Amino acid sequence: MRDFTVAVVGAGPAGVYVSDILLRQIAAKREELGLGEDVTAHIDLFEKLPVPFGLVRYGVAPDHPAIKFIIGALEKTLNNPQIRLMADVEFGRDIQLEDLTQRYDAVIFATGAVDDRPLEIPGAKGAKGSKGAEGAHAANVFGAARFVEWYDGYPTAPAQWPLEAREVAVLGGGNVAMDISRLLVRYPDDLLHTDIPQNVYDGLAANKAEDVHVFVRRDVTHAKFSVQELRELEALPGVEIVTYAEDFSDDVLTDAHMAAASEDKLTRQMVDELLAVRAMSEKMMAERVDFEGQPARRRFHLHFNANPLEIVREDGADGAVQAVRIERTVTDASGVMRGTGEVRDVPVQAVYHAIGYKPAEIPGIPYDEAAYTLDNEGGRIAGMPFVYATGWAKRGPVGLIGSTKSDALETVENVLADWAASEQKGRVAALVNASDSADSAGADIAELLAERGVQPLDYAAWQRVDAYERALGAAAQREHIKVISEDELRAIARGEKTAPSAQSAPKQE
Structure with a gap:
């Protein structure tokens, strides 16, 4: 028996929730799944932007601060040693589907919605x-x-x-x-x-x-x-x-x-x-x-x-x-x-x-044009074993942020059912044999990214961004001011740019 390795693409609420629920369900269903006490899951959470949290950070109106408290709960999930955040890594550019299916037992897309449904009236x-x-x-x-x-x-x-x-x-x-x-x-x-x-x-x-x-x-x-x-x-x-x-x-x-x-x-x-x-x-x-x-x-x-x-x-x-x-x-x-x-x-x-929003199309993944979703049933991507969807990519852009939890549970149950039914209680990924640890699987994707000149940003990098934005806010007598430049976010995340002092930051009148 070996550990279960999973790649989740998208570090918004859907991706974080599905990671958390997957870990909890494996812990709760060890006996039902026939797992040993020492078998766990390890999740790599890929995000195309330099920072996580997707819809909560970039889709909630700024005058909804109460909803943004959700970030606190999401941070607790990311601060789990079984989950590794790999931000600033874009699927379709830095990694491809084959890279993931060769290295992970399951791939879950939680890519959300990035575009508008077209307005089809004259003059639009x-x-x-x-x-x-x-x-x-x-x-x-x-x-x-x-x-x-x-x-x-x-x-x-x-x-x-x-x-x-x-x-x-x-x-x-x-x-x-x-x-x-x-x-x-x-x-x-x-x-x-x-x-x-x-x-x-x-x-x-x-x-x-x-x-x-x-x-x-x-x-x-x-x-x-x-x-x-x-x-x-x-x-x-x-x-x-x-x-x-x-x-x-x-x-x-x-x-x-x-x-x-x-x-x-x-x-x-x-x-x-x-x-x-x-x-x-x-x-x-x-x-x-x-x-x-x-x-x-x-x-x-x-x-x-x-x-x-x-x-x-x-x-x-x-x-x-x-x-x-x-x-x-x-x-x-x-x-x-x-x-x-x-x-x-x-x-x-x-x-x-x-x-209405239109969930993103993903290279190599079938798309349901009528439903505006990845083509799936219960989270299982059509015709692609061990590839799944959750969140808006699965059900379309409907429901509140909290609705994503129940949605993720269905996907996780199907992931675990497929895993338990497979020959070795977990499909052996092509580049990871049964004696490998999850750490070696993770190192393999990290090595591949390094070969491609990609430097993922981890949870500690997000903490540096968060601290910087709070310091920027404090310097302007505010709680928090968001940084928007990708290059600046990367520099802050890597510790190359330090937080402003109260004297150096601009103040809003």
């Missing part, structure tokens, strides 16, 4: 989710993923973001739509308690937005907002919430709608919170004030039963954005939506769409 040129910023910027139509990367300081995001529009449309009825809308009406000084980078602070300080319109295709009872998102909306300083009576009327929110919403506790809580938002907004609109009764300089418009049909442009398809064309819809209690034929144009100069 430049909104195809391209990672290049220029096309989308020229069209003033933006995918949510790119904007989130900018305000979260993703290393490859543009340094500046065009925030010239005074009237902005956001298309989508979920938490991402709420996040980007909230950031578009936020005043930067309200974010000084967060980890926003300096360039994001400066960009938001120059933001010209006055009216941000959120368009949700279905009715109030079929929105996908979380209660927490709505409560944060209610407490935006200097922002008036604008709602519309027709979206809350009895003929739209019927007894049947409310009864259907009550069948799910979270849905009913969300609906009740939206009704509270409506009550607050009526007072705000009457007095033109924010939630504290202070004058409001910006307005957050919340539209329901509003289906975007077209982005109206000046002088045809290539001109400046002038408006978004909306059709009034009707949604029945079961969620079936139909158009009414009632169409209107809402003047805007920029459009953001948050209609």
Whole structure:
């Protein structure tokens, strides 16, 4: 019997959770699996960026610091001697599938979602989710993923973001739509308690937005907002919430709608919170004030039963954005939506769409274009023994961060079932025979990377980055300021750049 070696690709929540659950399940199921007491698992966790934590670091809005406390729990998992972080190693560039299948008993992809689903309506040129910023910027139509990367300081995001529009449309009825809308009406000084980078602070300080319109295709009872998102909306300083009576009327929110919403506790809580938002907004609109009764300089418009049909442009398809064309819809209690034929144009100069993310395609791994996932069943990649998926790569970009835990458990159970059913209680990887230790297997991949000139960054390297960012924050009288340059992150991680002193760091006014 020998130890079980696993490669996990992606060190976001999905990758860290699946690593933790795999170790726990092996410990709990030794007898069931027929393992000896001394058999353990060793996991190499590969991450393409110089730092771990994926979605938590680069996908959560900066004014969600409570959610970012998840990093503390993820750090405890990474600080496990059975898990080795190998950051700054990109699959498809530095390592290939064959490199991993030859050296590990199982390979698990936890690669998340990096792109937007395309917006397929007339006038949406430049909104195809391209990672290049220029096309989308020229069209003033933006995918949510790119904007989130900018305000979260993703290393490859543009340094500046065009925030010239005074009237902005956001298309989508979920938490991402709420996040980007909230950031578009936020005043930067309200974010000084967060980890926003300096360039994001400066960009938001120059933001010209006055009216941000959120368009949700279905009715109030079929929105996908979380209660927490709505409560944060209610407490935006200097922002008036604008709602519309027709979206809350009895003929739209019927007894049947409310009864259907009550069948799910979270849905009913969300609906009740939206009704509270409506009550607050009526007072705000009457007095033109924010939630504290202070004058409001910006307005957050919340539209329901509003289906975007077209982005109206000046002088045809290539001109400046002038408006978004909306059709009034009707949604029945079961969620079936139909158009009414009632169409209107809402003047805007920029459009953001948050209609869903598209998980990354991976070289050599089959992809399900219809489901926007790696092609898998229960986490098992189609036609590829001992290769698996978890997280958004497995189920698509749905659910909250915590949903990834139950998702990872299913993948782990299938990994262990396959392992237990194999001839030697664990497939013998091609370059590791039964007498080898897990350490020799790990050394083998490290040697291969060294031959290719790749220097992985480990957990200690992440700790140096974290300490540096906290020191940078302390020097500016803040808790934490995120570093965004990949080269700078590498230098800090390798100990080549020391933390700033309180005297040397810039202060934000």
